[in-house]
Amino acid sequence: MILSLSKDTIEVVKEQDVVFTKNRVKEVAVRIKMGLVNQTRLITAASELLRNMMRYANGGKCTIEVVSSGRTNGIRLTFTDKGPGIPDIAKAMEDGFSTGKSLGLGLPGTKRLVNEFDIRSNVGEGTTVTIIKWANG
Amino acid sequence: MSFNTHKLLESKKKAILEQWMKNQLADDSLREDLISNEELRSQSEELISALVGNLSMADLTDLDSDEWSPVIEILGGISITRARQGFTPRETGNFVFTLKEALLTVLQAEISDNPQLLFEESMKINRLMDSLSVVTFETFIKGREEVILRQTDEIADISTPVIRVWDGILALPIIGTLDSARTQIVMENLLQEIVETGSSIAILDISGVPAVDSLVAQHLIKTVSATRLMGAECIISGIRPEIAQTVVHLGIDLSNIITKASLASALAYAFKSMRLEVRKANSVQKSNTF
Amino acid sequence: MDKIPILRMGAFLLVTIQVDLYDRLALNLESDLIQMVDKTRAKGVLIDISAVSIVDSFMGRIIGNIASMSRIMDAQTVVVGMQPAVAITLIELGLPLKGVHTALNVEKGMDLLKSMIDLEEEDEDQDLTEDDLIAE
Numbered sequence: 001m002i003l004s005l006s007k008d009t010i011e012v013v014k015e016q017d018v019v020f021t022k023n024r025v026k027e028v029a030v031r032i033k034m035g036l037v038n039q040t041r042l043i044t045a046a047s048e049l050l051r052n053m054m055r056y057a058n059g060g061k062c063t064i065e066v067v068s069s070g071r072t073n074g075i076r077l078t079f080t081d082k083g084p085g086i087p088d089i090a091k092a093m094e095d096g097f098s099t100g101k102s103l104g105l106g107l108p109g110t111k112r113l114v115n116e117f118d119i120r121s122n123v124g125e126g127t128t129v130t131i132i133k134w135a136n137g
Numbered sequence: 138m139s140f141n142t143h144k145l146l147e148s149k150k151k152a153i154l155e156q157w158m159k160n161q162l163a164d165d166s167l168r169e170d171l172i173s174n175e176e177l178r179s180q181s182e183e184l185i186s187a188l189v190g191n192l193s194m195a196d197l198t199d200l201d202s203d204e205w206s207p208v209i210e211i212l213g214g215i216s217i218t219r220a221r222q223g224f225t226p227r228e229t230g231n232f233v234f235t236l237k238e239a240l241l242t243v244l245q246a247e248i249s250d251n252p253q254l255l256f257e258e259s260m261k262i263n264r265l266m267d268s269l270s271v272v273t274f275e276t277f278i279k280g281r282e283e284v285i286l287r288q289t290d291e292i293a294d295i296s297t298p299v300i301r302v303w304d305g306i307l308a309l310p311i312i313g314t315l316d317s318a319r320t321q322i323v324m325e326n327l328l329q330e331i332v333e334t335g336s337s338i339a340i341l342d343i344s345g346v347p348a349v350d351s352l353v354a355q356h357l358i359k360t361v362s363a364t365r366l367m368g369a370e371c372i373i374s375g376i377r378p379e380i381a382q383t384v385v386h387l388g389i390d391l392s393n394i395i396t397k398a399s400l401a402s403a404l405a406y407a408f409k410s411m412r413l414e415v416r417k418a419n420s421v422q423k424s425n426t427f
Numbered sequence: 428m429d430k431i432p433i434l435r436m437g438a439f440l441l442v443t444i445q446v447d448l449y450d451r452l453a454l455n456l457e458s459d460l461i462q463m464v465d466k467t468r469a470k471g472v473l474i475d476i477s478a479v480s481i482v483d484s485f486m487g488r489i490i491g492n493i494a495s496m497s498r499i500m501d502a503q504t505v506v507v508g509m510q511p512a513v514a515i516t517l518i519e520l521g522l523p524l525k526g527v528h529t530a531l532n533v534e535k536g537m538d539l540l541k542s543m544i545d546l547e548e549e550d551e552d553q554d555l556t557e558d559d560l561i562a563e
Contacts, residue, residue, distance in 0.1 A: 019449055022481070037325055040481065040512035044520065047483040051450070095521060109484060109520035328511030335531055359518050366514040368507060368529035368536070 002132075004076070005066040013059040018050045021062050025077065028064055032073045034135040041113040042075060042133040048110045049079045049129050057083020057126065067132065074115070074134035085123040093119075143192035149243050150189050157181055157239035164231055171222050184211050184236070212269060213276040220280030229277050230270060237266035297323050299330040306407045307336045308400065310375075312345030320356035327371075328363060337369050338407045342400045344375030354389040361394050370395070370410070374403035431456050433463050438470040439540060440502075441533075445478050453489040460493055464502050471540035472497050475533055477508025487522040494527045503543045504528065507536035 008028075010021050025046050029039040046062075053060045060081030067076045086092050095108045111117040116132035146153065158178060161167060187208045212233070219229045240262050248255050297319075302308045309327050313319075327339055341360065343349070349357075357373060364371035374397040376384075384391060397403040408415060429452055434441040440463055442456070460472065472493065476482070482490070494504035505528045517524065528543070530536035 015449060015451065019447075022447075037321075037512040037515055040510075040516050041519065043481050044483045044516045047481060047485075048520075051483070051485060106484060109522070112519045112521070113516065324515060325511060328514060331531065332511060335535075337531060337535065359515075362518045362523050363511070363514040366517060366524060366529055367509045367511065368531040 001069065002076075003068045005068055005073070008064045010062050010064070011059075012050060012053060012062050015054070017059070018047075018054065021050060021064075022046055024064055025075065028066060028075055032066055032075065032135050034075070034133070038133060038135065038137070042077075042131075045110045045113040045131055045133070046077055048106045049077070049131070052106055052129075053079055053081045053083070057081035060126075069134075072134045072136060074132050074137065076130065076132045079129045080126065081128075082126040085125055085127055086119075086121040087123050089119055089121060143189070145247055146192060146240070146243070147189050149247065150185060153189075153239050153243050154178075154182060154185055156242055157185070157236050160235035160238050161232070164235060168224060168228055171219075171224060180215055181236075184208070184215070187211050208269070209272055212272055216273045216277040217280035217283075220277045221284060226274065226277060229273060233266060233270045233273050237262070237270075240266065293319060293322050297326050299326055301334060301336070302340070302404065303407070303413075305334075305336050305411060306338045306340065306404070307331065307334065308340040308342060308404075310342040310345060310400075313347075315343075315346050315349075315353045315356060317352070317356060320353075320360065324356075324360045324363060327360065328367060331364065331367060331369050338410065339364055339369055339371045340400065340403045340407065341371060341373050342375040342403070343373060343380070344377065344400070346375075346380075349380045349383055351387050351389055354384060354387075354391065358391070358394065372397060372403045372406060374398070374400045430459070433460060435463075435467055435469070438468075438544070439537070440464065440467065440469045440472045441475070442473070443475040443478070447479060447481055448486050448489075450485055453486050457489050457493055457496075461496050461500070464497055464500050469502050470544050472502055472504045473533065473536050473540060474504065474506045475508050475536075476506060476513075477510065477532070479513065480510065482509075482513050482517055484520055484522055487517055487520070487524060491524055491527060494524075498526075503540060505530055505536040505539050507531065507533055 008024065010017065010024065012018060012021055022043055025043055026039065029042055034042070050062065053062075060079060060083070063076075063078040063080070065076040065078070067074050093107050093111070107119070110131070114131040114133045115137045116130075118130040119127065120129075121127040158181060161177065161181070162174070191204055191208055215232065216229050219232075241259055244258060244262065245255060248258070297309065297311070300308045300310075307327070307330055309323065311323060315323070323341075327341070330336070331339060341357065343357070346353070361371040361373070372395045373391075376396050376398055395406065397406060405415075429446070431442060431444055431446075431452065434443075440460065442460065444456075446452075448456075463469065464472065474490065474493070476490075490506060494506075497504045506524070507530045509529065528539060530539045
């Protein structure tokens with residue numbers, strides 16, 4: 001069972017918001033004593049998802065939560081946008097696939113960096129991506 | 138409790154304690170080597186006081202309620218300490234079981250004239266003490282798990298020493314199975330040491346790794362790639378014939394990685410690429426002039 | 428508007444990134460650096476990222492781009508000082524930065540650049556010594 005200990009939502013509209021959000025994630029990660037390499041993985045993953053949100057949906061919302069499951073604490077990030085949505089999620093999760101002008105590493109790469117990864121999308125309504133990184137996972 | 142059992146038990150606290158101590162001391166599994174009789178008595182006394190004091194007001198069926206937290210705390214504290222001290226589950230469990238016996242013995246002595254009531258009250262005590270036993274075991278196992286977790290961390294730490302074999306050359310002998318958690322630690326230690334020492338070559342010796350499957354190979358490739366990104370080279374040494382066989386049979390591609398059969402040949406390769414030469418001193422006379 | 432300074436040292440360009448890159452800054456660096464390579468006829472570019480704590484796929488791509496663009500303009504690129512955590516993350520992300528030379532620190536990076544450029548010149552002279560062959 002995963003318990004949420006604290007919650008903080010940030011509107012991401014401008015590029016400065018992206019920098020601000022990453023700094024907030026970093027602060028929270030330091031507070032729960034996440035190791036340096038895991039911090040780097042988490043912030044890099046956040047960076048990928050924030051960029052997607054800016055590029056494909058002109059921004060959205062990011063929720064930062066401290067979560068706990070028994071012995072370990074972790075951080076759950078939820079990225080919600082009201083963009084065009086992803087028609088074929090399976091395809092978007094393949095290495096090297098991209099509709100934009102990128103390497104197509106964003107989603108599959110992000111998944112490899114975190115412990116839990118969940119993506120839901122409805123065409124025309126938007127996309128929600130949830131990731132969890134445990135402090136020592 | 139409908140009948141004033143709690144009052145009865147409260148007044149008989151002393152008798153219960155004596156009975157309980159007698160039960161505990163009579164038990165074969167008593168660990169006099171781990172706990173003194175005085176300490177046992179004070180632990181027992183503390184628990185009885187909390188328990189009997191609670192019987193009056195608390196809901197006997199709901200151990201989750203706040204009234205029970207002092208009792209559970211004491212009991213939990215005792216069983217965690219016992220887990221760490223090396224008591225067996227049976228010895229720890231007996232602590233609670235002998236209390237149950239003591240409670241029932243006293244109860245029986247006091248209300249022997251009313252079998253119906255005795256049965257009802259005994260059932261209640263039984264149920265309560267069973268719940269407390271469950272708590273005892275849960276915390277006991279938790280205590281043991283903590284010990285195991287701490288040891289796992291210690292083993293992970295001591296089993297990944299990074300050795301400076303030469304100025305600019307690091308070696309890391311890996312002994313035991315390489316799983317993903319371990320690879321993480323190995324990789325982080327190695328990379329950190331590379332930064333701190335400014336070493337340009339790292340040798341990962343896997344002669345102590347019992348088996349290499351595709352997952353382990355992936356971990357090794359990851360470590361080598363990360364080392365290269367930082368600007369150093371990583372050589373894998375200690376490839377035994379059976380490892381070479383499995384690697385090829387599994388179709389794992391290690392062609393991008395420098396592999397050597399032994400640590401010695403990896404070191405020789407490292408010397409060569411750093412343009413160092415190791416040779417026998419050619420003149421015995423010279424060394425004698427000192 | 429932030430700008431990352433590009434220093435010229437002889438035939439080399441030296442860039443030290445002191446802040447965490449955001450997308451626009453990284454894109455500007457790419458174009459500034461290529462302009463400078465052209466203007467100064469630099470033979471080598473050294474990028475020090477020891478102060479950078481996050482490199483994601485976009486910034487990784489920019490670094491790769493700079494290396495590829497420089498190469499077709501006849502300049503070599505060396506990235507130095509990558510943090511262990513960044514290196515691990517890039518590998519897991521699936522970005523091994525193929526074709527980018529790396530070194531542990533600025534000093535080693537400079538040595539690497541020099542040796543690469545020496546080699547090229549000797550290549551042109553068709554006069555390779557045995558030592559250089561080993562270094563290759």
